[in-house]
Amino acid sequence: MLIPGYSDLSLARAGAMTHFHPGPSRCARFRLAADASPLFPYLNAVLDHALYREKPECVQFPFEGAFCTLYPEEAVAAPFAGLQEAAAFVGRLLRFLNDLHRRRSSLRPVYRRFRPLPVFDLYKLLPQSNCRRCGLQSCLAFAAALSRGGASPGQCPDFAAPLYCQAVYPVRDRQNRLVSTLAIDLGHDQPPPERGPAETPAGLTRRETQVLRLLAGGATNVEIAEELAISPNTIKIHVTHIFDKLGVGDRTRAAVWAARHHLL
Ligand code: SF4
Structure with missing residues (x-):
C-alpha cells in the first residue's frame, strides 16, 4: 500500500470546479500520508482525461463525479455538498490509488506532460480589437482564459474556424452529480455557426448571451458580476430572464442548452 491514509480534511467554497453542479458545493483539501508522485505517470496512463502538469507537479483528473488535483503530498477535489460526502470520496480515491x-x-x-497553450501565440490569432463581444475585457484577457481552459474559441466571433468540431455534454447520475462527459463529433467540414450581435438564439440579448456563456463555464453570479463589471443583483435578474427564455429551471440545463447551441 503506497498511501496508508490521509489527514487535515477541510472544506472551502468551490470556485471554477463547480461546472454543471447545481446548489451549494464545496472544495475538499486533504493531506496524504505518503508521497503520491510515483503514481502520477500511471494515472496519466490509465485515465483518459488526466492532465499531468509540471509546475507545480500534479495530476488533474475526473473521478467518481468530482474533479481532483493530486499533488505529491496533498490533494484538492470538488464539488461536495458536505464533509461526509468528501470523506467518503477520499476513501474511494485512496483505494483506487493503492x-x-x-x-x-x-x-x-x-511521462508526457500537459502543457497549456502559450497566451501570446493565442493572442496573435485574435483581431486585437478589444471589442469585448467574448464577454472578457480584452483580447489578451480572452487569450489568457483560453490558455488555461477558462474560455472557448467560439466566444470570439472573429476567431479562426475550427478544422474539426466536437460537442461535449455533461452526463449525470441519479443524484445529479457529474459522472462523465459525452463528446459528440460534429464533422470535419462543418463550419462553425455564425455568431455575432445580430444572432440572439431564443431571443437572448447580447448581455444575456454573455452571462449564459460565463454561467455555463461554471461561474457563480458573483464571479460573473466581477467579470462583466456589473452588480450581482443585475446578474440575478439576467439569470432569471435567461431561464425564462430558454424554458429551463436550473443552471445545469442552461449550460446544456448553451452547449447545444454552440455558445461555449
Ligand atoms: S470578441 Fe474577440 S476580438 Fe473582441 S475582445 Fe474578445 S477576443 Fe478580442
Missing part, C-alpha cells in the same frame, strides 16, 4: 500502485508492474507509465 490498487493502481499494486497493479503498476502490469502498466506502462506515461
Whole structure:
C-alpha cells in the first residue's frame, strides 16, 4: 500500500470546479500520508482525461463525479455538498490509488506532460480589437482564459474556424452529480455557426448571451458580476430572464442548452 491514509480534511467554497453542479458545493483539501508522485505517470496512463502538469507537479483528473488535483503530498477535489460526502470520496480515491500502485508492474507509465497553450501565440490569432463581444475585457484577457481552459474559441466571433468540431455534454447520475462527459463529433467540414450581435438564439440579448456563456463555464453570479463589471443583483435578474427564455429551471440545463447551441 503506497498511501496508508490521509489527514487535515477541510472544506472551502468551490470556485471554477463547480461546472454543471447545481446548489451549494464545496472544495475538499486533504493531506496524504505518503508521497503520491510515483503514481502520477500511471494515472496519466490509465485515465483518459488526466492532465499531468509540471509546475507545480500534479495530476488533474475526473473521478467518481468530482474533479481532483493530486499533488505529491496533498490533494484538492470538488464539488461536495458536505464533509461526509468528501470523506467518503477520499476513501474511494485512496483505494483506487493503492490498487493502481499494486497493479503498476502490469502498466506502462506515461511521462508526457500537459502543457497549456502559450497566451501570446493565442493572442496573435485574435483581431486585437478589444471589442469585448467574448464577454472578457480584452483580447489578451480572452487569450489568457483560453490558455488555461477558462474560455472557448467560439466566444470570439472573429476567431479562426475550427478544422474539426466536437460537442461535449455533461452526463449525470441519479443524484445529479457529474459522472462523465459525452463528446459528440460534429464533422470535419462543418463550419462553425455564425455568431455575432445580430444572432440572439431564443431571443437572448447580447448581455444575456454573455452571462449564459460565463454561467455555463461554471461561474457563480458573483464571479460573473466581477467579470462583466456589473452588480450581482443585475446578474440575478439576467439569470432569471435567461431561464425564462430558454424554458429551463436550473443552471445545469442552461449550460446544456448553451452547449447545444454552440455558445461555449
Ligand atoms: S470578441 Fe474577440 S476580438 Fe473582441 S475582445 Fe474578445 S477576443 Fe478580442
